Amino acid sequence: MIPMGFERPEFLWLLLLWLPLAALGWFSKRKINPRRRALAMGLRTALLLTIVLALSELTWKRPVDDLAVVFVMDRSASVSPSAIQNADNFVTEALKSQGDNDLAGMVVFGADALVEAEPQAEWRFHGSDSTPNRHQTDLSSGLRLGTALLPADRTRRIVLLSDGEQTRGDAAAQALQLSGEDLRVSVVTVGREEGPEVWLADLVAPARVDEGAAYEVRVVADAELPADATLRLYRNDTYFGAMPVSLDGKRAKVLVFKQEAEAGGLYRYRAVLEVDDPSLDTLPQNNQVVSTVQVNGRPRVLIAEGDAGQARNLAAVLERDGLAVDIVGPDAIPAGLADLRPYSAVVLSDIPAYNLTNRQMEALRSYVRDLGRGLVMIGGDRSFGVGGYFHTPVEEALPVRMDIEDKTRFPKLGMVLAIDKSCSMGGGAGSKLGLAREASIRTAELLSDRDMLGVIGFDGAASWVAPLRELTQRQAILDDIAGLRPGGGTDIYPALVEAIDALDSSDAALKHIILISDGMTSAGAYETLLRDAHSRDLTLTSVGIGADADSQTMKDFATWGGGNFYLVIDANAIPAIFTRETLLASRSFLVEETFTPAFATPSELTRGVAALPPLHGYIATEAKQRSTVAMTVPDEAGDLPLLAHWRHGLGRSVAFTSDAKGRWGRDWVGSPSYTALWTQTIRWAVGDPEAPNIAIDTDIVDGDLVITADAFDAMGGFQNFLDGEARVVSPNLEVQNVVLEQVAPGRYQARIPVDQDGSWLVGIALRDGEQVIGQAVSEAVQPYSPEYRAKGAGGAIMDEIGRVGGGGTLTNPDDVFRRPDVVRTVPRPLWPLLVALAGLLLLIDVAVRRLDLFRGRGQMIVSQPAAAAPRTPFQAAVKRQKAAKAKTEAVEVEEDDAAPPPPAAPTVDADSYAGRLLAARSKARHNRKDS
Numbered sequence: 020m021i022p023m024g025f026e027r028p029e030f031l032w033l034l035l036l037w038l039p040l041a042a043l044g045w046f047s048k049r050k051i052n053p054r055r056r057a058l059a060m061g062l063r064t065a066l067l068l069t070i071v072l073a074l075s076e077l078t079w080k081r082p083v084d085d086l087a088v089v090f091v092m093d094r095s096a097s098v099s100p101s102a103i104q105n106a107d108n109f110v111t112e113a114l115k116s117q118g119d120n121d122l123a124g125m126v127v128f129g130a131d132a133l134v135e136a137e138p139q140a141e142w143r144f145h146g147s148d149s150t151p152n153r154h155q156t157d158l159s160s161g162l163r164l165g166t167a168l169l170p171a172d173r174t175r176r177i178v179l180l181s182d183g184e185q186t187r188g189d190a191a192a193q194a195l196q197l198s199g200e201d202l203r204v205s206v207v208t209v210g211r212e213e214g215p216e217v218w219l220a221d222l223v224a225p226a227r228v229d230e231g232a233a234y235e236v237r238v239v240a241d242a243e244l245p246a247d248a249t250l251r252l253y254r255n256d257t258y259f260g261a262m263p264v265s266l267d268g269k270r271a272k273v274l275v276f277k278q279e280a281e282a283g284g285l286y287r288y289r290a291v292l293e294v295d296d297p298s299l300d301t302l303p304q305n306n307q308v309v310s311t312v313q314v315n316g317r318p319r320v321l322i323a324e325g326d327a328g329q330a331r332n333l334a335a336v337l338e339r340d341g342l343a344v345d346i347v348g349p350d351a352i353p354a355g356l357a358d359l360r361p362y363s364a365v366v367l368s369d370i371p372a373y374n375l376t377n378r379q380m381e382a383l384r385s386y387v388r389d390l391g392r393g394l395v396m397i398g399g400d401r402s403f404g405v406g407g408y409f410h411t412p413v414e415e416a417l418p419v420r421m422d423i424e425d426k427t428r429f430p431k432l433g434m435v436l437a438i439d440k441s442c443s444m445g446g447g448a449g450s451k452l453g454l455a456r457e458a459s460i461r462t463a464e465l466l467s468d469r470d471m472l473g474v475i476g477f478d479g480a481a482s483w484v485a486p487l488r489e490l491t492q493r494q495a496i497l498d499d500i501a502g503l504r505p506g507g508g509t510d511i512y513p514a515l516v517e518a519i520d521a522l523d524s525s526d527a528a529l530k531h532i533i534l535i536s537d538g539m540t541s542a543g544a545y546e547t548l549l550r551d552a553h554s555r556d557l558t559l560t561s562v563g564i565g566a567d568a569d570s571q572t573m574k575d576f577a578t579w580g581g582g583n584f585y586l587v588i589d590a591n592a593i594p595a596i597f598t599r600e601t602l603l604a605s606r607s608f609l610v611e612e613t614f615t616p617a618f619a620t621p622s623e624l625t626r627g628v629a630a631l632p633p634l635h636g637y638i639a640t641e642a643k644q645r646s647t648v649a650m651t652v653p654d655e656a657g658d659l660p661l662l663a664h665w666r667h668g669l670g671r672s673v674a675f676t677s678d679a680k681g682r683w684g685r686d687w688v689g690s691p692s693y694t695a696l697w698t699q700t701i702r703w704a705v706g707d708p709e710a711p712n713i714a715i716d717t718d719i720v721d722g723d724l725v726i727t728a729d730a731f732d733a734m735g736g737f738q739n740f741l742d743g744e745a746r747v748v749s750p751n752l753e754v755q756n757v758v759l760e761q762v763a764p765g766r767y768q769a770r771i772p773v774d775q776d777g778s779w780l781v782g783i784a785l786r787d788g789e790q791v792i793g794q795a796v797s798e799a800v801q802p803y804s805p806e807y808r809a810k811g812a813g814g815a816i817m818d819e820i821g822r823v824g825g826g827g828t829l830t831n832p833d834d835v836f837r838r839p840d841v842v843r844t845v846p847r848p849l850w851p852l853l854v855a856l857a858g859l860l861l862l863i864d865v866a867v868r869r870l871d872l873f874r875g876r877g878q879m880i881v882s883q884p885a886a887a888a889p890r891t892p893f894q895a896a897v898k899r900q901k902a903a904k905a906k907t908e909a910v911e912v913e914e915d916d917a918a919p920p921p922p923a924a925p926t927v928d929a930d931s932y933a934g935r936l937l938a939a940r941s942k943a944r945h946n947r948k949d950s
Contacts, residue, residue, distance in 0.1 A: 024846065026076035033071045037064060055867060062864040066857055073853035078846035085120040086836055087138050087173035088113075089165040092147060093181030093209070095129040095156040096806035102209040106180040109207055110144050112832035113178070117141075121836055124168050128161035129153045130187075130722070130774055138168055154774045154804050155722045158183070158190030158820070162204065166197055174839055175202045178829065179820060180209055183813030186805040187722040190816065194824040204824025205835075206817045214301035217242040217294050218808065220271060222308040226716070226797075230283045230316030236276040238290045238308065242266035246299045252276055253289040264292070283316020283343065285361035289802075305807040309778075309800040318363035318705045319343040323352050325369035325401055329680040332688050333368070333397075333697055340698045342705070349374040352383075356748050357778040359386045360796065363705040369399025369678060371599065372407035373585070373592035381752055384412035388668030389746035389754050390782040391794045393704030395673040398683070403638040403676060404602045405609045407595030410461060418646035418665040419674045421598075422465055423639055429607040433471040433527025435487060435518040436462065436597075439536035440476040441509045443565070451564055451590045452505055455535055458597035459500045462533075465601045466490055471527050474499070477514035478506030487521040511536055512543030515559075519552045531604035533597060534576060535562040538569030549579035558582045560600050564590060611636040611683075614652055616661050622649035624664060624673070624703055628695045636683035637661060637676045652676070662696075664703065669746060669782050669794060671704050706794075712738070713793040717781050719773050719801050726769045728759060728783050730792060737765025741785045741792060745769055750777030759783065776801050 025031070040063055090110050094103070110125070117123055117140075124138035130152035136142055158181060169175040177197070183190075183206075194204045220239040228234050238250060245268045252259045262274055280286070289309050294300040320342050324330040327348065334344045345362075349370045353359045359382060372380070387394045394416055396402060404421035408414045414421050436459050444452040459474055466472055473487030474496075485499035511534065522530040549559055559580025563573035564587045577584035583603075585596050602608040616631045631650075642648050642660040650662035664673040677683045679697065687693045714729040726745050730738040743759025759767035773779065779799045785792040821828045829835065 022080045022082075024078050024080055026078060026846075026848075028075055030071060030074040033074065034068070037067055040064070040067060059864065059867050062860055062867060066860040066864060069853050069857040069860060073850040073857065077849045077853065079849055080846050083172065083174055084838060085122075085173050086118065086176060086838075087122040087169050088117075088124075088176045088178060088835055089138060089168050090123070090125045091132075091161040091165045091177055091179045091181075092125060092127045092135070093129075093156065093158075093161070093179075094127045094147065094149075094151055094153060095184075095186075096153040096804050097156060097184045098182055098209060099213075102182065106207070106209045107144070107146055109180065109832050113835035114142065114144055116833045116836040118836060122170065122173060124165075126161055126165045126168065127151055128157060128164070130155035130157055130772070132157070132160040132164040134164065134168065138170060152774050154776070154806065155186045155772075156181070156184055156806060157188045158185045158816075159188035159193035162190060162193045162197060166202065169202070176826065176835070177202065177204045177824070178207060178826075178835055179204060179817070180207045181813075181817065182210055183208065183815070183817035183820075184806070185813075185816060186808075191819045191823055194820045198823055198825045203826040203839075204820060205826030205829045206821040206824070207829050208814060208817045215242070215244040215246075215299045216302060216305075217246050217248065217266065217292065217300040218302070218305040219290060219292050219308045220808075222288060222290050222310040222802075224278075224288055224310045224312050226311075227313045227315060228280045230280050230314055232280045232314075234278050234280065234312070236278050236288055236310075236312075238274045238276070239271050240264055240266060240274060240292055241271040242268050242299070244268040244299055246294055246296065248292050248294045250274055251291045251293065253291070254278075255287050256289075278312075280312075280314040280316070283314050284319050286312040286314060287357065288312065302807050304803050307802050309802040311798050311800065317341055317343045319345065319361055320364050320366060320701060320705065321352075321359075321362040322346045322366045322368060323349055323370050325349065325371065325374075325399060326680075330366075330368050332681075332693075333366070333679050336694050336697050337701055339694075340702070342701065352379050354378045354382055355778075356382055356385055356390065356752065356780050357798070359383070359392070360390065360780060360798065362392070364393035364395060364701060366395045366397065366701070367402070367413075368397045368680070369402050370406065371401040371595070372411055372413070373587075373595035373599070375413075376589065377412075377591055378752070380412040384416045385748055385752055385754060387416045387670035387672055389670075389748050390780060390796050391669030391706070391784065392796075393671045393673070393701075393706060395675070395700065395704050397679050398636075398638045398676045399678045399680075400609055400636075400638075401599075402678075403608075403640055403674070405599050405638055407592075407597075407599040409465060409598040409602075411595070416667050416670075416672050417674050418643055418663040418667075418672060419640040419660055419676070420643055421602075421640060423608075423641045423659075429467070430528035431469055431471070431526070432466065432529045432531070432604055433487065433522050433525045434462070434466070434530075434601065434604060435473045435475060435522060435532050437475045437477065437481075437511070437514045437518050437532060437534045437536075438484075438503065439478070439509060439511075439564075440503060440506050441478045442505055442507065443509075443537060443539075444505055451593070452503065454590045454593040456500055456503050458594040459503075460497055461594050462597050462601045463490060463493060463496055463500065465598065468493070471525055472496060473518070473521055474503070475514045475517055476503050476506070477510065479508040479510055481510075481514035481517050483517070487525060509536065509540050510543075511538075511540040512545065512548070515545070515548060519548065519557060522557055523552075523555065529604060530557040531582070531600070532557070532559040532580065533562065533600050534559060534573075535564060535593070536573070537565050537567065538563055538572040540569075540572070545576060546579050549576060553579065553581040558604070560584070562587055562593065562596055564593070608639045609636075610639060610652075616650050616677075617653055617658070619648045619651045619658070622647055622662075622664070624662065624700050625649045625696065626699065628699070629692050631692055631696075632686040632690065634661075634677045634683050634687070635685070636678070640674065640676055662700075664700075669784050671706060673700055673704050675700070713783075713785060713795045715781070715783055715795040715797045717779070717797040717799040719779070719799050722773055722805060723770050724773050724779055724781075724799055726757070726759065726771075726781055726783070726797075728767045728785065728795070730765050730767065730785050738785075738787075738792065739765060741767065741787055743767040743769075743783065743785050745781055745783045747771060748780040748782075750775045750779065759785070773801055776804055 122138035123142045125135040127135050127147050127149045133149040133151050135149045165177050223237040225234050246266050248264045250262045250264050292306040322330045337344050386392050409421040438455045468491050474485040476484045484503050485496045518532050560582035561573040561576040562585045563570045570586050574584045613633050613635050615633050642663050646663045646665040648660045648663045651658040652661050662675050712731045716727045718725050732738050745757040747755045757769040759769050762768045782796050784794045
């Protein structure tokens with residue numbers, strides 16, 4: 020077999036151009052030597068052949084015996100630890116047979132594929148370090164990435180080590196495609212946990228029902244062997260009932276629970292299967308399923324109040340308006356979107372930020388922005404900025420800022436932060452000291468340039484981290500704060516002396532110290548020191564940190580210093596406390612004085628509301644751009660917002676900076692204006708019930724979340740060409756914005772991969788230009804990873820991959836680097852050499868045509884085509900002279916070594932024109948010489 024081939028053989032027909040080329044050379048009238056003509060024709064033929072072969076991409080197929088092997092390793096959740104160890108042992112043993120010129124690499128995969136090691140010689144495998152997403156098994160992605168790593172100059176081989184339980188993709192089709200690329204795919208089957216299995220396959224319930232309607236919840240259970248179990252059903256985490264189950268191991272059993280929609284809201288169902296004999300259930304992870312039912316009824320509102328019983332007046336107004344109301348404390352605010360979803364709006368009434376976790380605040384922000392629900396914050400002495408909401412997720416969702424940009428209206432403030440930096444505070448990110456650094460930076464951001472800030476760090480001694488000075492050089496102070504590092508023991512007294520002395524010598528109108536420590540300190544005259552400082556209008560707030568803090572000592576410090584005491588168990592509350600204390604220290608954000616509200620921008624929240632009676636306090640805030648300020652607090656330096664609202668993402672939020680209880684609003688609680696205002700405000704925040712012209716469906720199919728929305732007009736026809744947006748909130752509260760694309764008349768759809776177990780919430784909005792056609796919320800639940808669904812088809816899939824991939828199933832590690840029976844030929848393109856050769860032939864061809872290469876030695880002259888007859892006697896004479904010279908030279912060539920005689924001078928008639936011209940030239944030369 021000839022080791023040559025063509026990649027583009029369709030260009031070979033260009034060889035037919037030789038015929039016109041030969042005819043052109045044969046019938047040319049040019050008079051050249053026959054040998055020159057033959058050489059020129061041969062060169063042109065070779066040049067044409069070289070160009071055509073280059074265009075046809077001539078390749079030389081050379082045999083290659085070296086191997087390049089990529090191991091594709093399954094690291095999904097369905098592969099048991101023992102199976103992973105067996106796979107690692109197989110690779111280690113296989114590498115012992117690797118040849119000197121062989122290459123080996125590895126790809127690990129689950130839901131995605133990662134490169135563990137690129138193909139290399141003398142690779143030593145010591146276990147996988149890469150961690151792909153174990154939530155799914157995508158065999159095809161591992162095969163694709165492994166193939167991409169293989170070089171082209173080796174015999175290529177893929178070795179797939181897996182249980183074959185794929186949850187997405189089509190690995191057999193991928194292997195079939197690869198088998199046509201001069202590559203072999205072999206498989207090594209590694210098993211999942213061995214043993215019988217019992218599992219719950221599904222929980223089927225209607226997506227929506229009307230309040231008072233009866234419906235059924237169906238649970239599908241299955242088993243590989245006969246087993247007895249108990250099925251327990253929970254609704255909204257409340258135990259609802261149990262049912263004995265006998266599974267025969269042959270077919271799935273459907274268990275039915277009768278239900279009734281007692282009240283509007285969201286019902287979350289969870290079914291749990293408890294197997295009597297655990298030995299029959301290898302994977303307990305798949306014994307739970309979840310689903311939800313939306314009951315159409317009265318909108319539900321959650322009111323979270325800071326002081327128990329203070330929200331009863333507001334709740335009574337809302338209940339009379341037909342809303343269902345739940346009242347909870349700050350610790351009962353749901354921390355997950357799934358638990359917030361049953362409520363159409365959430366009201367925070369005088370709740371401080373330091374009583375909420377970061378996850379609760381992030382959930383509230385996402386609840387508004389991504390699910391399209393409502394949030395209302397009502398004031399009090401622990402709300403808004405003085406509640407510590409500066410730079411929190413909740414502030415982001417509200418229509419007001421917690422800080423006021425123009426601080427010239429406030430007295431100058433001097434503040435010292437005395438921070439315990441002993442070893443018990445830690446030092447890394449998220450430690451007590453790390454959060455204290457963050458709180459200090461947030462404090463510096465709140466103060467104005469003319470305010471003064473200093474930071475003292477103390478352990479066994481006290482030292483200034485950032486000396487007390489004005490914040491005109493704010494960045495330098497922030498850099499100093501960032502340098503706060505942990506030290507040794509604890510002695511608070513020197514730090515307080517330093518702080519008090521520095522504030523006493525400053526020109527600040529207001530002076531305040533924030534002390535943060537666990538209170539474990541050396542003895543000192545603290546009471547005398549702090550009471551004396553307080554008598555000079557210098558105040559101290561103490562923050563005891565940790566469950567083991569000396570809370571009595573820290574409380575005494577605050578009492579003697581005339582400030583507040585906080586006991587912090589969750590260190591994440593430190594920044595919010597510092598924010599609150601910073602704003603309280605200015606004595607201007609918390610305003611307790613009587614004022615009469617004024618109406619501002621017309622709003623549907625205040626439509627029909629009569630003039631309000633006086634209120635007796637508020638929290639100073641500043642309205643954000645794009646917000647609507649419906650009511651204001653009159654102020655000489657500029658009106659401040661009292662009632663503001665806006666749209667945030669898909670939802671709505673409202674800020675009311677006074678209160679709705681008997682402290683600041685005692686003159687209007689229970690009045691008609693109170694009822695009208697709060698009814699309209701909460702109704703606006705609740706928004707319209709989910710639009711009847713939109714039907715949304717979410718489902719998890721083959722590892723993807725499929726979102727489908729159908730839009731209808733008032734007559735039931737399809738609404739087309741709308742702009743659709745979906746906000747998808749994953750179980751860990753990450754948000755993805757997805758564009759809904761129209762796929763059918765009135766139908767809009769999107770699809771994203773699912774990589775987490777739990778509740779996936781989707782809020783959608785369809786718009787026609789700027790007009791919102793409708794909004795809706797839906798949920799899809801994946802109770803456990805698809806990896807734990809019993810399938811049992813993995814072995815057959817692996818066999819099919821080995822068959823279509825051409826490499827079969829391997830059981831002996833030595834076979835991985837076994838030389839192939841048929842040596843692979845690797846094509847090497849020759850067109851670069853052919854192009855270079857064509858350029859050389861072109862130069863030689865030009866030389867042959869322009870130069871006479873067949874004259875004797877030293878007699879080569881440039882050939883010229885025959886010239887036309889001269890038109891003057893002089894030209895004729897010159898031509899005769901050249902012809903005579905050429906004839907003489909030709910004769911001299913035929914003589915062997917005889918010296919050539921000098922050429923005879925041409926004879927010119929003196930009376931001719933040429934003769935007279937030559938005579939004139941000669942006379943001119945003589946004249947020049949004489950002169």
